[in-house]
Amino acid sequence: MNRFLDVISEEMSAAFEAAGYDAKLGKVTLSNRPDLCEYQCNGAMAGAKLYHKAPIAIANDVAAACKDSKVFSSVEAVNPGFLNLTLKEAFLADYVGQMAESDKFGLPAAKVPQKIVIDYGGPNVAKPLHVGHLRSAVIGESIKRIGRYNGHEVIGDIHLGDWGLQMGLIITELKEREPDLPYFDESFTGDYPKEPPFTISQLEEIYPAASEKSKKDAAYKERAMEATFKLQNGVRGYRALWQHILHVSVSDLRKNYEKLHVDFDLWNGESDVHEVIPGMVEYMKKEGYAHESEGALVVDVKEETDTKEIPPCMILKSDGASLYNTTDLATIKDRMEHIIPDHIIYVVDKRQELYFTQVFRCARKTKLVKSDTLLTFVGFGTMNGKDGKPFKTRDGGVMRLESLLQDIDDQMYEKITTNHEVPEEEARQTAQMVALAAIKYGDLSNQAAKDYIFDVERFTSFEGDTGPYILYTIVRIKSILNKYAAMGKDVKQAKILKPGSSAEKELMLNITGFISMMENAWEELAPHKVCSYIYDLANAFNRFYHETKILQEEDEAKQAGYVALLELTKEILETCIDVLGFAAPERM
Numbered sequence: 103m104n105r106f107l108d109v110i111s112e113e114m115s116a117a118f119e120a121a122g123y124d125a126k127l128g129k130v131t132l133s134n135r136p137d138l139c140e141y142q143c144n145g146a147m148a149g150a151k152l153y154h155k156a157p158i159a160i161a162n163d164v165a166a167a168c169k170d171s172k173v174f175s176s177v178e179a180v181n182p183g184f185l186n187l188t189l190k191e192a193f194l195a196d197y198v199g200q201m202a203e204s205d206k207f208g209l210p211a212a213k214v215p216q217k218i219v220i221d222y223g224g225p226n227v228a229k230p231l232h233v234g235h236l237r238s239a240v241i242g243e244s245i246k247r248i249g250r251y252n253g254h255e256v257i258g259d260i261h262l263g264d265w266g267l268q269m270g271l272i273i274t275e276l277k278e279r280e281p282d283l284p285y286f287d288e289s290f291t292g293d294y295p296k297e298p299p300f301t302i303s304q305l306e307e308i309y310p311a312a313s314e315k316s317k318k319d320a321a322y323k324e325r326a327m328e329a330t331f332k333l334q335n336g337v338r339g340y341r342a343l344w345q346h347i348l349h350v351s352v353s354d355l356r357k358n359y360e361k362l363h364v365d366f367d368l369w370n371g372e373s374d375v376h377e378v379i380p381g382m383v384e385y386m387k388k389e390g391y392a393h394e395s396e397g398a399l400v401v402d403v404k405e406e407t408d409t410k411e412i413p414p415c416m417i418l419k420s421d422g423a424s425l426y427n428t429t430d431l432a433t434i435k436d437r438m439e440h441i442i443p444d445h446i447i448y449v450v451d452k453r454q455e456l457y458f459t460q461v462f463r464c465a466r467k468t469k470l471v472k473s474d475t476l477l478t479f480v481g482f483g484t485m486n487g488k489d490g491k492p493f494k495t496r497d498g499g500v501m502r503l504e505s506l507l508q509d510i511d512d513q514m515y516e517k518i519t520t521n522h523e524v525p526e527e528e529a530r531q532t533a534q535m536v537a538l539a540a541i542k543y544g545d546l547s548n549q550a551a552k553d554y555i556f557d558v559e560r561f562t563s564f565e566g567d568t569g570p571y572i573l574y575t576i577v578r579i580k581s582i583l584n585k586y587a588a589m590g591k592d593v594k595q596a597k598i599l600k601p602g603s604s605a606e607k608e609l610m611l612n613i614t615g616f617i618s619m620m621e622n623a624w625e626e627l628a629p630h631k632v633c634s635y636i637y638d639l640a641n642a643f644n645r646f647y648h649e650t651k652i653l654q655e656e657d658e659a660k661q662a663g664y665v666a667l668l669e670l671t672k673e674i675l676e677t678c679i680d681v682l683g684f685a686a687p688e689r690m
């Protein structure tokens with residue numbers, strides 16, 4: 103189906119043409135005076151210059167040409183030359199009815215389906231997930247789903263940080279604590295133990311301890327760097343230990359992401375492209391892209407039009423070690439060889455923007471990507487506490503994602519069980535669903551690039567612009583539909599009718615925005631557009647609900663019309679929360 107505004111713009115364009123003016127002037131927009139009309143067209147104002155005529159005269163001509171319109175019930179020319187438009191009920195009901203019958207509510211399939219890699223999550227192995235990783239996971243997951251809904255092939259890649267200094271730090275600390283482990287015995291040739299020499303909680307204690315020590319003790323840091331070097335160069339015991347770290351950490355990460363309903367197609371890490379690096383470096387040297395600078399190997403990426411300095415992209419340090427850049431570039435090379443995406447999207451903290459500018463420029467300059475491969479950086483802002491500073495635990499420590507989720511689950515459980523008798527298991531499950539909605543919606547309803555305040559009280563409220571409010575609205579609709587079915591009537595047979603009240607019309611008008619919203623959300627990689635759409639839709643529904651007797655309605659056809667509209671509203675809301683990455687319970 104075509105976007106609703108395009109359909110009514112076409113009608114307006116025909117009217118301009120019929121009145122002897124350029125059809126291009128017929129663009130219709132949402133009214134900025136909803137008290138006066140539903141839509142407006144300002145084409146007569148623009149036409150005034152073109153035709154050397156008073157705008158109101160043009161507007162009057164166009165209004166007259168709309169006399170028999172099937173789309174508009176009223177087209178009013180008002181001074182100085184605006185056209186105020188109101189829709190015909192039958193036309194609106196027809197469009198909404200078509201949406202209900204169409205696959206994806208009429209969203210057209212992508213004209214050119216693209217293959218896209220989305221790089222998000224980006225946790226670091228052996229470091230506990232903290233709230234900073236939440237945003238990448240939540241936003242990335244939603245962008246992935248929005249892309250898929252729009253008909254693209256989107257491949258999510260977690261891009262684990264599994265190869266850097268943190269690995270050397272852990273190995274070094276383990277060696278200090280348990281020097282007799284076979285991993286540290288270079289003469290050992292037997293099989294290493296199958297069981298890891300630590301649990302996840304030990305691992306999570308070891309890393310910060312090691313990191314702390316390395317800041318104070320230069321010799322310790324030196325040893326950690328050496329351990330990293332040995333690991334990367336394949337020392338057997340270190341590789342075996344690293345496998346354990348990876349294994350223990352990744353199983354824990356999987357559990358955490360599962361709880362968040364975040365699902366990656368690829369669990370690749372920095373380590374996976376380790377072997378791509380030497381060839382890539384050779385190539386960059388041979389082609390003359392990379393040159394030496396103070397011992398290091400760099401690629402210049404500054405451009406004449408730059409207004410601020412963009413430093414060269416460093417490929418190898420003076421000691422020959424590779425860097426974060428190097429792995430990202432090697433990953434691009436690897437993706438271009440094995441996946442051949444049209445577009446790679448990175449969902450990363452916006453403080454890494456300059457870094458990605460360098461990486462993208464370097465990838466283009468060195469032709470690691472094709473000239474038409476898109477590279478996009480979606481930078482997100484910081485999640486702050488109510489004090490406006492980065493979100494912390496009560497005692498000022500880094501908040502672990504797990505504890506945050508557990509906290510909110512518990513609060514939701516309290517809320518759900520306080521005034522209701524709910525079986526324990528259902529209450530727990532519902533609490534988890536509502537908590538997830540609270541967290542994700544709280545994040546996604548903000549423009550990604552902005553910092554936002556993680557306000558648990560506000561996010562978990564059942565009222566206002568929140569996830570729980572949306573879920574509550576869906577549950578309310580489900581309950582009415584269930585009662586309708588219990589009356590022995592069939593929702594599937596119900597057909598949408600002309601709206602009988604302004605609240606019903608308003609609800610339908612909100613529904614019509616779905617297609618353009620979903621396309622825009624993808625074009626702009628902007629989940630917040632989905633949020634603001636469903637917030638308006640939920641409000642419109644609730645107004646309709648409060649003003650309308652649905653189950654008590656005696657006119658069967660009229661009641662069926664309401665029910666069909668409810669069903670459509672519910673399906674749209676459910677589709678939207680699904681692309682946001684959460685779902686609604688049956689009851690709450």
Ligand code: ARG
Binds near residue numbers: 221223226
């Ligand atoms: N592991 C990185 C960090 O915690 C994020 C990775 C982002 N993705 C990337 N391709 N560089 O900062």
